[in-house]
Amino acid sequence: MSTYSLSDGLASGPPRVARAPLLASWVRESGVGILASVAWIAFGLSCLWWEDVGDWSRTHSLGIAALVIAAIALFGTVGADYLGSAGRGLRQRAPWLVALGAFLTLWEVATAKFAWLPLPFFPPPQSIIEVYTDDLPKLLDSVFASVKLQLGGYLIGATVGFLTGVSIGWSRAVGYWVHPVLRFIGPLPATAWLPIAFFTFPSSWSASTFLIALATGFPVTVLTWSGVASVSNAYYDVARTLGAKPSFLVLKVAIPAALPHVFVGLFMGLGSSFAVLVVAEMIGVKAGLGWYLQWAQGWAAYANMYAALIVTSLLCSGAITLLFSIRDRLLVWQKGTVKW
Amino acid sequence: MVAATALAEIDAHPAAGAALDIEQVSHAFDIDSAELPVLSDVSISVEPGEFVALLGPSGCGKSTLLRLVAGLDKPRSGTLREDEARITRPHPSRVVVFQDPTLFPWRTVWDNVALGLEAQGVLKSQRHCVDAALDLVGLSDFRTAYPHQLSGGMAQRVALARALVNDPKILILDEPLGKLDSLTRISMQAELVSLWQRKGFTTLLVTHDAEEALVLANRVIVFSDRPARVKADIRVDRPYPRHRGDPYLADLRRQILGLLGLDATW
Ligand SMILES: Nc1ncnc2c1ncn2[C@@H]1O[C@H](COP(=O)(O)OP(=O)(O)OP(=O)(O)O)[C@@H](O)[C@H]1O
Ligand SMILES: [Mg+2]
Numbered sequence: 346m347s348t349y350s351l352s353d354g355l356a357s358g359p360p361r362v363a364r365a366p367l368l369a370s371w372v373r374e375s376g377v378g379i380l381a382s383v384a385w386i387a388f389g390l391s392c393l394w395w396e397d398v399g400d401w402s403r404t405h406s407l408g409i410a411a412l413v414i415a416a417i418a419l420f421g422t423v424g425a426d427y428l429g430s431a432g433r434g435l436r437q438r439a440p441w442l443v444a445l446g447a448f449l450t451l452w453e454v455a456t457a458k459f460a461w462l463p464l465p466f467f468p469p470p471q472s473i474i475e476v477y478t479d480d481l482p483k484l485l486d487s488v489f490a491s492v493k494l495q496l497g498g499y500l501i502g503a504t505v506g507f508l509t510g511v512s513i514g515w516s517r518a519v520g521y522w523v524h525p526v527l528r529f530i531g532p533l534p535a536t537a538w539l540p541i542a543f544f545t546f547p548s549s550w551s552a553s554t555f556l557i558a559l560a561t562g563f564p565v566t567v568l569t570w571s572g573v574a575s576v577s578n579a580y581y582d583v584a585r586t587l588g589a590k591p592s593f594l595v596l597k598v599a600i601p602a603a604l605p606h607v608f609v610g611l612f613m614g615l616g617s618s619f620a621v622l623v624v625a626e627m628i629g630v631k632a633g634l635g636w637y638l639q640w641a642q643g644w645a646a647y648a649n650m651y652a653a654l655i656v657t658s659l660l661c662s663g664a665i666t667l668l669f670s671i672r673d674r675l676l677v678w679q680k681g682t683v684k685w
Numbered sequence: 686m687v688a689a690t691a692l693a694e695i696d697a698h699p700a701a702g703a704a705l706d707i708e709q710v711s712h713a714f715d716i717d718s719a720e721l722p723v724l725s726d727v728s729i730s731v732e733p734g735e736f737v738a739l740l741g742p743s744g745c746g747k748s749t750l751l752r753l754v755a756g757l758d759k760p761r762s763g764t765l766r767e768d769e770a771r772i773t774r775p776h777p778s779r780v781v782v783f784q785d786p787t788l789f790p791w792r793t794v795w796d797n798v799a800l801g802l803e804a805q806g807v808l809k810s811q812r813h814c815v816d817a818a819l820d821l822v823g824l825s826d827f828r829t830a831y832p833h834q835l836s837g838g839m840a841q842r843v844a845l846a847r848a849l850v851n852d853p854k855i856l857i858l859d860e861p862l863g864k865l866d867s868l869t870r871i872s873m874q875a876e877l878v879s880l881w882q883r884k885g886f887t888t889l890l891v892t893h894d895a896e897e898a899l900v901l902a903n904r905v906i907v908f909s910d911r912p913a914r915v916k917a918d919i920r921v922d923r924p925y926p927r928h929r930g931d932p933y934l935a936d937l938r939r940q941i942l943g944l945l946g947l948d949a950t951w
Contacts, residue, residue: 579787586755587801587851588777597803601791678791678831 377439378422384446385415391450392471395458403471403478404457411449418442468648476652483637488656490632494550495622495664498557502618503611506562510569510610514603515595527566535560535621543629553625560621561614565607572606573599605679608672615668619661634660701885702734703768703778703854705754710763712749713912723749724760725912731904733768736881736888738898740941741908747891748784750913751857754889755781767855777805780853782861784891786844788832794843795819795828801851818846821876838865842873849880856881858890862897874901878925895941899934900927907944917944 392408422439425432449470455461457469477484512519513527535556546552576599584598626635634657641649712724723746731737739747752758753765756775765772767779780801788797799815802808808815819825822842832840841864848856862870878901881888892898898905899921907917919941923933 577787579783579785580789582752582755582757582781583783583787583789583847584800584804585757585775586777586779586781587804587847588775589804593804598789601789604791676791678793678833 374425374436375423377443378418378425378436381422381439381442381446382415382419384443384450385411385418388446388450388453389415391453391458397457397469397471398460399457399464399469401457401469401471401475403474407471407474411446415446465645465647468651472648473652473655476649480649480652484653484656487632487634487637487653488660490630490636491622491626491634491657492660494553494626494630494633495557495618498554498622499561499615499618501554502558502561502614503565505558506565506610506614507569507607509562510566510607511573511595511600511603513566514570514573515599527563531563531567535563535617536624539625539628549625549629549631553622553630556621556625557618560617564613564617565610568606568610568613569603572603575606576602605676608668608676611668611672612665615664619664623657701854702887704733704766705729705731705855705887705889706764706766706769707731707750707754708764708766710750710753710760710765711912712746712753712758712760722912724753725914727763727913727915729906729915729918731887731889734885734887735904736878736902737890738902738905739889739891739908740893740895740898740905740945741913742910742945743893745908745911746913747908748859751781751859751889751891754855755779755857757781777801777851778854779857780848780851780855781857782844782848782859784859784863786832786837786840788835788840788843788847790832793829793831794824794835797832797843798846798850800847805851814850814852818850821849821880822846822873838869841865842869845873852884853886855887855889858888860891860893863893870897875926877901882925895938895945896929896934898941899937900929905937905941907941917941 389408389411392404392411397404418435418439421428421432421435425436428435453470456464456467457471509523509527513523514520538556538559542552542556543549546555580598580602581594584594589598622633623635623638626633627639630636634653637653638650638657641647641653707727707729710724710727711722713720713722715721727750729737739750741747749758753760754772756765756772756779759773767776772779788794789800792800795815796803798818799808799812802811802814816825816828819828822845824839824842824846827835827839827843832843835843841861845861848858862873865873874897877888888902890898890901895905902921905917905919905921906915907919908914909916919937921934921937923931927934
């Protein structure tokens with residue numbers, strides 16, 4: 346209440362008092378945006394001003410692009426009030442734009458212009474852009490191969506892990522037989538199977554799928570199991586007195602109650618399966634981002650390596666974001682879930 | 686002499702309530718290899734449509750007895766029968782409202798109330814019963830809320846609606862009104878009585894509150910300390926709606942509190 350009356354008083358006060366805060370708030374809201382624009386102008390000029398020490402074809406276009414981004418940042422943040430949610434988003438991210446512009450300027454100057462950093466190992470931004478424009482088909486092929494392998498292995502591993510976990514948690518007999526196997530095999534890093542897998546499986550693709558599924562399946566199994574096992578008996582009592590059959594108890598009580606645990610397992614499985622994916626592609630599969638990284642390193646094509654690394658990171662992060670959004674949708678009933 | 690209105694209602698639905706026979710039931714739990722006797726030779730015979738309140742000291746074994754009646758546990762000795770049929774497992778004709786509401790946190794209020802109908806595979810044809818039950822407990826506006834968004838008393842009312850929607854023959858209530866504020870409690874007591882009169886189900890109600898027992902029940906059974914034995918079986922022959930100030934009930938209340946170990950100054 347008191348804050349309302351305070352702002353009411355401010356609005357109806359003398360105009361001279363009201364105008365100064367208005368200017369101040371305009372500077373506060375747009376100042377960072379102007380700074381971001383300055384940082385990107387600096388980056389653009391640093392590209393265009395000096396001669397490159399090496400032979401890169403995209404320097405000029407990169408410089409122009411940086412200036413365009415600077416212009417967008419400037420008009421976007423100054424005119425944010427007329428741009429709706431896009432303007433608000435831009436203002437919110439302005440500090441990051443400043444940091445990014447400054448970092449890129451420094452990078453450009455330290456590599457392409459004065460070679461303060463040893464050159465083949467630290468490629469300038471324009472050479473990474475060059476990879477994305479000139480080596481795009483190969484990179485896309487690799488992305489496609491990786492996504493296919495990862496998706497297949499992960500889905501198989503998650504499904505098998507989930508079903509195994511539910512069965513162990515539910516049935517004593519299944520638990521008796523599967524639990525010791527799980528204890529023996531589960532903690533072994535999936536990569537330890539690499540040599541065996543690659544000569545026992547008919548193809549390197551099926552071997553890698555198996556390994557990714559294994560890396561995913563173990564955490565999913567264990568957490569699903571512990572989730573099902575920790576469901577309070579009170580829930581089963583309620584359902585049974587209301588006439589629930591065993592299938593109802595599994596599908597409508599045990600599984601939904603265990604779902605938060607299952608998602609922890611899915612996250613852990615996703616993390617460890619990424620590791621297996623990259624290693625498997627480096628060693629056995631002749632396709633995918635892991636293979637691309639390996640190939641780039643072999644040819645000392647460091648720009649390609651960084652380019653592939655950035656793509657890999659975006660893909661992994663994207664996968665985790667996707668899983669988070671699925672979880673948030675399925676577990677709306679939980680309070681206080683983590684924002685990714 | 687049961688109240689005339691109640692009698693009429695029960696006669697109008699002769700099949701609505703089931704008889705319950707508890708015959709020489711004893712039960713015990715094993716705690717650290719020692720045996721903890723909880724029920725000792727309890728025999729109670731409940732007529733169809735009776736409203737029986739169970740009173741007893743905390744921890745004496747009331748909830749345990751209710752679990753046996755529900756068929757969730759088997760007694761160490763003795764038998765329980767519903768209409769002559771031996772109780773060996775849970776059945777939706779005997780519905781329990783537990784001491785904790787135990788709503789399913791992943792289901793909305795509406796879906797929680799629909800649980801029994803869904804489990805029995807009749808939800809499609811009886812969706813209106815869910816709405817009616819929610820109306821009855823005054824929570825229609827919360828049908829899409831999740832349990833963590835409810836207060837303790839509201840959760841308890843949802844649990845009550847979840848039981849009532851199944852049209853039970855024996856309604857088993859374990860302190861269902863314990864968490865309600867005194868006003869809601871009094872109005873829920875009235876609702877419970879009118880519901881019981883309308884539907885005619887047999888009711889077993891555990892409560893700590895002698896007054897509540899006397900306002901609601903035909904019959905009040907007082908248990909001893911653990912292991913629980915039947916200490917007294919008191920008929921309450923007063924018409925409904927009953928009044929808390931009724932001197933006859935006040936007298937019974939004094940008598941019951943005496944049995945529970947409180948002296949006559951109460
Ligand atoms: N599953 C169990 N395992 C072991 N002991 C139990 C179990 N359930 C109940 N008991 C014991 O049985 C006794 C009776 O418990 P019960 O829950 O029936 O009491 P109650 O009469 O309902 O008490 P209150 O009025 O406080 O709810 C208690 O001493 C308790 O410790
Ligand atoms: Mg109890």
